[in-house]
Amino acid sequence: xxxxNELVLASHNAGKLKELQAMLGDAVRVRSIGEFSxxxxxxTGLSFIxxxxxxxxxAARISGLPALADDSGLAVDHLGGAPGIYSARYAGGQGDAAxxxxxxxxxxxxxxxxxxxxxxxxxxxxxHPDDPLPILCEGLWHGRILHSAQGxxxxxxxxxxxxxxxxxxxxxxxxxxxxxxxxxxxxxxQLKQRLGIA
Ligand SMILES: O=P(O)(O)OP(=O)(O)OP(=O)(O)OC[C@H]1O[C@@H](n2cnc3c(O)ncnc32)[C@H](O)[C@@H]1O
Ligand SMILES: [Mg+2]
Numbered sequence: 631x632x633x634x635n636e637l638v639l640a641s642h643n644a645g646k647l648k649e650l651q652a653m654l655g656d657a658v659r660v661r662s663i664g665e666f667s668x669x670x671x672x673x674t675g676l677s678f679i680x681x682x683x684x685x686x687x688x689a690a691r692i693s694g695l696p697a698l699a700d701d702s703g704l705a706v707d708h709l710g711g712a713p714g715i716y717s718a719r720y721a722g723g724q725g726d727a728a729x730x731x732x733x734x735x736x737x738x739x740x741x742x743x744x745x746x747x748x749x750x751x752x753x754x755x756x757x758h759p760d761d762p763l764p765i766l767c768e769g770l771w772h773g774r775i776l777h778s779a780q781g782x783x784x785x786x787x788x789x790x791x792x793x794x795x796x797x798x799x800x801x802x803x804x805x806x807x808x809x810x811x812x813x814x815x816x817x818x819x820q821l822k823q824r825l826g827i828a
Contacts, residue, residue: 633757638663640689640699642670645785650700652809653818657827666693678703678715678752683764691759698755698821702813704787706775707746709736714750717787726786730779733790737775745775749791749800751813753821765824769816773800784808 636659641647651660671688675681678701685699703717713720713733721728737745749771754764772794779789781801788801793811800808809815822828 634696635659636661637696637698637755638666638689638693640685640697642668643785646700646702646814649805649809649812649814650698650818652805653815654822657822657825661693661695663689663693663697673701673715673718675701676715678750678768679754679766681715682752682754682766683756686754686756686764687759687761690756690761696755696757698753700751700753700814700817702749702751704733704791705748705750706733706737708740708744730787730790733775733787734778742774746772747775747791748772749787749813751817753817755821755825765821767817767820767824769813769818769820771800771811771813771816 638661639647639650640663642664647662654660671685673681673684675684682699682701685701686697689697689699703714705711705714721732751769753767756764774792774794776790776792776799780799781789783803783805784801789799791800793800793803795811796803819828
């Protein structure tokens with residue numbers, strides 16, 4: 631049962647915002663945290679869940695609205711799950727191109743069979759900043775890291791993420807297809823069920 635008709639999305643990532651908005655549809659009025667503040671909270675948590683809660687709590691406090699945050703990243707088997715929660719900061723906060731270059735370099739001589747990886751998404755919804763029981767949902771997407779970038783859609787690590795079920799990179803998927811298959815899509819499907827808007 632939906633208890634509100636408006637929420638703020640606690641993300642400063644344009645690619646994520648677009649996907650989350652498309653997935654939520656018009657069941658709820660979505661505001662962006664950018665309307666309220668340009669300051670990004672420090673992601674000091676040691677898990678995706680902790681960081682999602684921290685970002686949502688900060689947004690709920692700033693906006694006075696229920697807040698939904700997404701903390702996500704790429705966990706590469708050969709790297710023991712790195713970059714994981716540090717995915718956005720993998721190359722020192724220099725952006726997607728630098729992150730992708732560093733990842734390709736880290737896997738330079740690694741054969742296909744050992745290039746398995748998962749995209750991870752944790753969603754946290756807080757109805758207010760002191761919500762003692764956030765709604766938490768998670769999604770995983772299994773794939774493999776390519777040897778070079780492919781595709782123009784999406785954002786972040788998408789050009790390097792091979793999607794076995796579609797035989798292409800996630801940056802080669804049409805946005806509507808990525809939004810049905812991705813880690814974010816899986817977490818969002820759970821959230822919509824919890825909210826009764828599935
Ligand atoms: O924290 P916010 O403001 O939401 O924006 P952010 O970009 O910093 O987001 P995260 O802290 O959750 O870091 C996520 C990292 O994982 C990458 N990532 C997450 N989901 C992705 C997806 O669907 N496709 C490609 N890369 C993704 C993304 O590019 C970032 O480098
Ligand atoms: Mg972030």
